Amino acid sequence: MLAIQGLTASRGGVQVLRDVDLTIAPGRFTALIGPNGSGKSTLMAAMAGMLPVDSGRLLLDGKPLAALSRRGMAQALSFLPQHLNAPAGLTLRELVVQGRFPWRGWLSAWSPRDEAAVEKAVSLSRVGALMDRPLASLSGGQLQRAWIAMTLAQDTPVILLDEPTTFLDVASQLSLLDLLSQLRDDGRTIVAILHDLNQAARYADDLVMMRDGRVVAQGPSGTIFTTANLEQVFSIRAHMVTSPATGEQICVASSAGDVDA
Amino acid sequence: MPDPLRLSGFVLIAGVLILAALLHLRFGASPLGWHVVWQALTAWSPDDAAHNIVTEMRLPRLYSAMAVGAALGLAGALMQGVTGNPLADPGLLGVNSGAAFFVVAGLLVLPGGTLAMVPWLAFAGAITAAAVVILNSGSTAAPARLILSGVMVGALFSALTTSILLLDQQGLETLRRWLVGSLAFETSGMRRMVLPFLALAAGIAILNIPGLNLYRLGEQSAGLMGLNVRRFRLTSLLAVVLLAGSSVAIAGPIGFVGLVAPHLARLVFGPDFRLLVPASPLIGAVLLVLGDIVARVVVRPLELNTGIVTAIIGAPVFIFLVLQRVK
Amino acid sequence: MSGRYNRLLLGFSALALTGLAVFALTLGSYPLRMADLALLAADDGGDTMAASILADIRLPRILLAVLCGMAMALSGVVLQTLTRNPLAAPGLVGVEAGAGLTVLVAMILWPTGLPVVFYPLAALLGGVAVALVIAGLAWRQGISALRLLLVGVGMTAILAAFSDLLITYGRIERVESALLWLSGSLHRADWSQVRSQALWLLAAGVPVLLLYRQFNLFQLGEAVAGSRGLDTWRFQIVALFFSVMLTASAVANVGTMSFVGLLAPHAARLLVGERQGVLLPLAAMIGAGIVLLGDTVGRTAVAPLQIPAGMVVAIIGAPYVLFLLSRKGGTT
Numbered sequence: 045m046l047a048i049q050g051l052t053a054s055r056g057g058v059q060v061l062r063d064v065d066l067t068i069a070p071g072r073f074t075a076l077i078g079p080n081g082s083g084k085s086t087l088m089a090a091m092a093g094m095l096p097v098d099s100g101r102l103l104l105d106g107k108p109l110a111a112l113s114r115r116g117m118a119q120a121l122s123f124l125p126q127h128l129n130a131p132a133g134l135t136l137r138e139l140v141v142q143g144r145f146p147w148r149g150w151l152s153a154w155s156p157r158d159e160a161a162v163e164k165a166v167s168l169s170r171v172g173a174l175m176d177r178p179l180a181s182l183s184g185g186q187l188q189r190a191w192i193a194m195t196l197a198q199d200t201p202v203i204l205l206d207e208p209t210t211f212l213d214v215a216s217q218l219s220l221l222d223l224l225s226q227l228r229d230d231g232r233t234i235v236a237i238l239h240d241l242n243q244a245a246r247y248a249d250d251l252v253m254m255r256d257g258r259v260v261a262q263g264p265s266g267t268i269f270t271t272a273n274l275e276q277v278f279s280i281r282a283h284m285v286t287s288p289a290t291g292e293q294i295c296v297a298s299s300a301g302d303v304d305a
Numbered sequence: 306m307p308d309p310l311r312l313s314g315f316v317l318i319a320g321v322l323i324l325a326a327l328l329h330l331r332f333g334a335s336p337l338g339w340h341v342v343w344q345a346l347t348a349w350s351p352d353d354a355a356h357n358i359v360t361e362m363r364l365p366r367l368y369s370a371m372a373v374g375a376a377l378g379l380a381g382a383l384m385q386g387v388t389g390n391p392l393a394d395p396g397l398l399g400v401n402s403g404a405a406f407f408v409v410a411g412l413l414v415l416p417g418g419t420l421a422m423v424p425w426l427a428f429a430g431a432i433t434a435a436a437v438v439i440l441n442s443g444s445t446a447a448p449a450r451l452i453l454s455g456v457m458v459g460a461l462f463s464a465l466t467t468s469i470l471l472l473d474q475q476g477l478e479t480l481r482r483w484l485v486g487s488l489a490f491e492t493s494g495m496r497r498m499v500l501p502f503l504a505l506a507a508g509i510a511i512l513n514i515p516g517l518n519l520y521r522l523g524e525q526s527a528g529l530m531g532l533n534v535r536r537f538r539l540t541s542l543l544a545v546v547l548l549a550g551s552s553v554a555i556a557g558p559i560g561f562v563g564l565v566a567p568h569l570a571r572l573v574f575g576p577d578f579r580l581l582v583p584a585s586p587l588i589g590a591v592l593l594v595l596g597d598i599v600a601r602v603v604v605r606p607l608e609l610n611t612g613i614v615t616a617i618i619g620a621p622v623f624i625f626l627v628l629q630r631v632k
Numbered sequence: 633m634s635g636r637y638n639r640l641l642l643g644f645s646a647l648a649l650t651g652l653a654v655f656a657l658t659l660g661s662y663p664l665r666m667a668d669l670a671l672l673a674a675d676d677g678g679d680t681m682a683a684s685i686l687a688d689i690r691l692p693r694i695l696l697a698v699l700c701g702m703a704m705a706l707s708g709v710v711l712q713t714l715t716r717n718p719l720a721a722p723g724l725v726g727v728e729a730g731a732g733l734t735v736l737v738a739m740i741l742w743p744t745g746l747p748v749v750f751y752p753l754a755a756l757l758g759g760v761a762v763a764l765v766i767a768g769l770a771w772r773q774g775i776s777a778l779r780l781l782l783v784g785v786g787m788t789a790i791l792a793a794f795s796d797l798l799i800t801y802g803r804i805e806r807v808e809s810a811l812l813w814l815s816g817s818l819h820r821a822d823w824s825q826v827r828s829q830a831l832w833l834l835a836a837g838v839p840v841l842l843l844y845r846q847f848n849l850f851q852l853g854e855a856v857a858g859s860r861g862l863d864t865w866r867f868q869i870v871a872l873f874f875s876v877m878l879t880a881s882a883v884a885n886v887g888t889m890s891f892v893g894l895l896a897p898h899a900a901r902l903l904v905g906e907r908q909g910v911l912l913p914l915a916a917m918i919g920a921g922i923v924l925l926g927d928t929v930g931r932t933a934v935a936p937l938q939i940p941a942g943m944v945v946a947i948i949g950a951p952y953v954l955f956l957l958s959r960k961g962g963t964t
Binding site: 089092093094113114115116117118119121122123124125127128129130131133134138139142143145146148198204 | 845848849851852853855856858859860861862863905906907
Binding site: 392397450452453454456457458460461464465467468470471472560561607609610612613616617619620621623624627628631 | 717719720723724769776778779781782783785786787788789790792793794796797800801811812814815890891894934937939940942943946947950951
């Protein structure tokens with residue numbers, strides 16, 4: 045379980061997160077949503093231990109995150125940032141094996157356990173056929189799956205992803221979200237920043253809505269995904285329609301409300 | 306432009322220049338009184354040794370300092386405009402080292418090297434170095450790439466110069482001071498020789514003022530708004546080469562004046578090149594005259610090389626600019 | 633790009649380097665044939681003159697060239713990986729200038745005060761001081777690579793000005809030897825220098841080779857590396873320190889050769905890409921080859937005059953780097 049208590053954090057001297065309280069339930073898929081600049085990425089970086097915080101506490105299974113070593117942290121949770129760049133000459137396999145870094149000693153050899161984790165990650169992300177391809181030759185979707193495979197190879201109970209669906213076509217987005225659901229079903233805790241509200245509501249168990257560095261609403265998708273909350277968080281006028289195919293609620297934004305509010 | 310504030314800015318700079326010039330005439334290996342300087346300028350008598358120091362030694366040196374400073378200041382403003390890079394400077398980008406290498410190689414290696422060839426050698430070196438750096442940095446204004454390419458070109462030419470001098474010990478003895486930028490040599494002849502080139506470069510700079518202003522919006526936008534980008538870049542580069550080459554011909558490679566002068570000009574006058582083009586050379590002249598005073602006064606009766614003084618003062622300014630502008 | 637290809641490549645370069653070294657042993661004002669070398673190696677008595685030339689002059693000089701080339705190349709790879717900029721050579725960002733200036737001070741202002749053995753320590757002091765100042769100025773929640781590079785350029789200019797000051801106003805006879813050293817010369821090579829350089833390489837070069845996994849991870853970006861368990865701040869500081877140690881020791885022993893730290897990593901990267909496990913040793917061997925070649929050409933091309941190896945490397949290497957860069961266009 046990941047718990048955030050009274051977290052305040054800054055970037056470049058500007059306070060981006062203000063007194064955030066949040067509990068991420070274990071074994072669930074949580075989506076962070078909110079408008080640009082609402083502090084989602086900063087919150088996630090802080091959760092991954094990648095950002096010094098001004099005040100507040102981050103607890104992982106009841107223990108302060110800051111007390112863990114880098115390696116210990118990386119054995120407990122993995123984080124895929126939004127902006128990624130890999131040396132173009134590397135092959136996909138060379139990228140994925142680096143996910144095993146926290147599990148290997150300084151000079152220890154590649155173990156069967158490492159190999160098993162990589163194989164599982166590769167088959168889950170369906171990049172097995174691309175193992176020896178240079179990263180430069182992959183499409184955007186393939187490359188994103190390669191990074192996901194690397195993150196999975198890290199084999200952590202908690203997985204954080206910052207906008208993993210950006211730059212993917214719709215089919216790739218859905219298959220990635222299916223993969224995340226599958227990982228959740230395996231017992232992992234998934235936290236992802238998503239931009240598509242309906243995808244977030246449909247796939248995530250819990251939603252966290254942010255605005256201006258604060259958490260505005262959090263809870264199970266079914267109860268949080270309401271026009272009132274969306275209007276408050278995104279400054280839009282929205283209404284809900286029912287999908288004829290699945291019977292789910294779908295949000296349709298009819299107009300930008302008072303955007304400057 | 307008849308903005309009184311800006312006009313007063315120019316008056317101020319002109320005033321500082323005159324003051325610096327008078328200080329330059331007064332101080333030196335032997336400090337003279339103000340009245341001596343004044344008499345030498347207004348009522349010169351050929352028998353007075355002090356008068357001769359002023360008119361025969363210090364005045365020519367003052368003119369050279371002003372010419373070199375102005376040339377470097379203008380070259381820096383043009384370079385920063387054309388590369389879109391606020392850190393550009395003919396010294397930092399290897400242009401001065403290129404010119405210096407060609408001069409040294411020409412004088413020591415070519416048979417029958419004479420002083421008359423110096424400006425041409427310097428131009429050839431400057432154009433070679435500038436072309437290599439600009440080809441290298443591509444069309445982007447990425448500061449690190451441009452600067453590192455420039456530093457590399459500079460390192461290459463310095464290495465070549467050093468090799469030649471190591472093989473020619475006499476050359477080392479005579480040229481080692483010129484090579485770090487010095488105004489201590491008699492340079493009137495050289496100054497007269499390069500004056501037409503300086504005038505030509507100034508003319509190009511003035512004609513390119515509208516282009517420089519447009520170019521701040523980026524190469525593509527400037528092209529869309531009717532600027533002949535290729536001609537603009539080529540002529541500006543020609544002017545930079547003439548200015549940097551001339552200054553090397555007179556005083557050897559002197560760095561950082563071309564970096565600092567346009568920035569000071571921008572502080573006073575803002576980003577408009579209609580004001581920067583006249584202001585940068587004026588400020589460059591002030592800087593070099595002041596630098597030359599420092600060079601002659603701090604270790605009296607010896608003197609420092611002006612190029613060393615400008616580097617020691619100018620490089621921290623460069624670091625400051627980096628810390629300010631590069632996040 | 634299989635592991636086999638990489639192993640073959642490493643084996644081949646080791647072989648080529650050995651071949652070059654043996655060939656260099658035969659060259660010089662007292663020419664030897666390969667057959668003579670074999671005889672001497674078999675300790676067949678015979679030509680004692682040749683034996684002493686080999687043992688006292690050529691062998692240490694060649695070994696020193698190899699060791700220094702390795703140190704410079706490794707230092708370059710480390711700095712380039714840390715800044716993620718292939719142009720970041722130790723010679724361009726102030727470390728070499730800092731190390732060089734301290735040695736220059738020792739040589740020109742205080743020629744009797746410091747035994748030559750301590751030059752590496754003095755150089756290290758200068759290099760570390762400069763690296764600390766640059767890293768401190770460039771610090772912005774971690775070392776910002778672009779600021780580090782550009783501040784380094786500024787620092788180099790200041791240090792170069794002070795070097796110029798010493799060169800211009802120092803006593804000419806000291807200046808000449810200092811200038812020779814400053815331009816990267818192995819003419820004073822002896823066994824004590826070989827031992828010192830080998831020790832420094834052991835202390836800083838071997839750890840760098842062993843840290844290849846960390847380097848691999850680091851080049852994926854700080855956020856990725858950090859969340860994979862790499863303490864990126866500590867890693868940057870440790871790696872920077874190793875890089876400075878390598879540069880400083882090489883500068884103290886043979887002077888400045890700015891282009892080796894740029895050229896060798898670049899050539900190695902062309903062959904194996906960013907695979908640090910192969911890149912580091914390959915760059916080291918290429919660096920060794922470049923310095924050895926530069927020195928051998930420098931001492932034989934216009935004999936009896938000796939051109940410093942650094943000059944040869946610059947004259948041959950710089951145009952090559954410039955050519956490569958201009959082909960690559962605006963990608964950096």
